[in-house]
Amino acid sequence: xxxxxxNKLGEVLIDTEVIARYSGSVAIECFGIVGMAxxxxxxxxxxxxxxxxxxxxxxxxxxxxxxxxxxxxxxVYGVSISAVADNLIENVKYKVEQFTGAPxxxxxxxxxxxxxxx
Numbered sequence: 001x002x003x004x005x006x007n008k009l010g011e012v013l014i015d016t017e018v019i020a021r022y023s024g025s026v027a028i029e030c031f032g033i034v035g036m037a038x039x040x041x042x043x044x045x046x047x048x049x050x051x052x053x054x055x056x057x058x059x060x061x062x063x064x065x066x067x068x069x070x071x072x073x074x075x076v077y078g079v080s081i082s083a084v085a086d087n088l089i090e091n092v093k094y095k096v097e098q099f100t101g102a103p104x105x106x107x108x109x110x111x112x113x114x115x116x117x118x
Contacts, residue, residue: 023058
């Protein structure tokens with residue numbers, strides 16, 4: 001599905017894969033986020049994705065040009081999950097809206113695990 005933006009000169013189409021990649025790169029920069037998580041449906045295991053696989057932990061849907069983003073993340077052990085989530089939501093919402101020109105309606109965060117950082 002694509003996000004459609006209309007302006008006086010015509011129409012802009014943005015693929016959800018582009019929004020997912022950008023959202024993932026913004027999320028990785030947020031304090032307390034170790035990385036994106038992938039869940040194996042076969043055995044239920046959660047694994048940390050490499051930085052070049054950012055879109056696998058992010059799901060973007062567009063409905064009436066309103067963007068919904070789902071993040072599956074792994075957070076740093078010992079940090080406040082609510083503070084990390086608030087920071088993630090605020091940063092991603094602002095940057096994605098600036099990037100696309102379309103409103104972000106909802107951001108869902110699924111914390112799939114914690115990891116101790118060295």
